[in-house]
Amino acid sequence: MSEQSNTLFVGNLPWALRGxxxxxxxxxxxxxxxxxxxxxxxxxxxxxxxxxxxANAEDASKAKEEMHEAEINDRSIKIDYARPREENNNQ
Incomplete structure (x- = not known):
């Protein structure tokens, strides 16, 4: 199982959403x-x-559990714990 983090990756976002x-x-x-x-x-x-x-991993865990596959503007968002960036990333 993935280790708990306080940072979540959120995918399949509606195009108009911002931070x-x-x-x-x-x-x-x-x-x-x-x-x-x-x-x-x-x-x-x-x-x-x-x-x-x-601010803490417990809140991130709760958000992940409750928001995974939630509908936002007719899109089912995907949530997982964020992974560290790969070394070969060109950014």
Whole structure:
């Protein structure tokens, strides 16, 4: 089983959502310290996924459990614990 983290990966997001929207949606589960929707570097359009960081792992766990496959603007979002970035990432 994946180790518990305080940062969640959130996928299949509606294209119009931004970080402030993620904070609003996820703050009902605890203190959100950071939220970001990943944008394409060139077009500045959403790539459809982002990250939400909570002040503690317990709140992240609760949000993951309750929000996985939840509907947001007719899209079923996918949530998992964020994994560390790969070393071969070109960013």
């Amino acid at each position: 402030k929207d993620l904070i609003e949606i996820f703050s009902q589960y605890g203190e959100v310290t950071f939220a970001r929707v990943i944008l394409d570097r060139e077009t500045k359009k959403s790539k459809g996924y982002g990250f939400v960081e909570f």
